[in-house]
Amino acid sequence: GDSVTQMEGPVTLSEEAFLTINCTYTATGYPSLFWYVQYPGEGLQLLLKATKADDKGSNKGFEATYRKETTSFHLEKGSVQVSDSAVYFCASYSGNTPLVFGKGTRLSVIA
Amino acid sequence: DTAVSQTPKYLVTQMGNDKSIKCEQNLGHDTMYWYKQDSKKFLKIMFSYNNKELIINETVPNRFSPKSPDKAHLNLHINSLELGDSAVYFCASSLTGNTEAFFGQGTRLTVV
Numbered sequence: 001g002d003s004v005t006q007m008e009g010p011v012t013l014s015e016e017a018f019l020t021i022n023c024t025y026t027a028t029g030y031p032s033l034f035w036y037v038q039y040p041g042e043g044l045q046l047l048l049k050a051t052k053a054d055d056k057g058s059n060k061g062f063e064a065t066y067r068k069e070t071t072s073f074h075l076e077k078g079s080v081q082v083s084d085s086a087v088y089f090c091a092s093y094s095g096n097t098p099l100v101f102g103k104g105t106r107l108s109v110i111a
Numbered sequence: 112d113t114a115v116s117q118t119p120k121y122l123v124t125q126m127g128n129d130k131s132i133k134c135e136q137n138l139g140h141d142t143m144y145w146y147k148q149d150s151k152k153f154l155k156i157m158f159s160y161n162n163k164e165l166i167i168n169e170t171v172p173n174r175f176s177p178k179s180p181d182k183a184h185l186n187l188h189i190n191s192l193e194l195g196d197s198a199v200y201f202c203a204s205s206l207t208g209n210t211e212a213f214f215g216q217g218t219r220l221t222v223v
């Protein structure tokens with residue numbers, strides 16, 4: 001079945017640093033790809049998504065590009081803020097099955 | 112105007128008890144899910160219902176029983192609670208053919 005692998009955390013960055021969280025997927029066919037974010041004490045919120053190869057999802061300064069050749073969907077942000085501290089989940093969806101999540105990466109941004 | 116709502120938000124109970132968690136969505140979605148998030152934040156699908164019918168039932172002890180009285184509700188009943196059931200349980204919903212899932216705020220279950 002489908003699976004998603006993302007880099008282990010925690011990741012600790014200073015404010016305004018550059019963020020990359022790696023995510024790779026395995027799937028039969030071409031899944032839709034997502035990044036969800038979970039702020040402390042809250043549920044998951046969709047951050048961005050891409051539904052086909054070379055699509056770029058973006059939201060709140062975060063970006064991720066669907067790379068079919070490397071089966072990757074890395075999350076990036078040029079300048080993180082303290083308010084970005086959260087757990088980030090990469091996920092894939094192949095139509096007939098529920099979302100498959102990576103194990104989550106905790107990001108802590110310090111002022 | 113909450114999209115996916117779960118109750119209760121926190122649940123503390125003793126081993127051996129039976130408890131229920133309720134989930135409701137007002138998005139008009141036809142598919143609902145239960146996920147379990149363990150202490151390491153790993154999210155694992157438990158059940159998936161489409162139009163009130165069970166579609167997916169992952170390897171979950173039969174002490175867990177989902178019930179969907181209508182398309183807008185998917186409740187989770189847990190019998191004979193064990194310490195290992197302590198986790199955060201998330202309800203989610205989506206529309207067939209649409210890739211985005213919406214999540215509830217989660218229910219933190221603590222079994223003592």
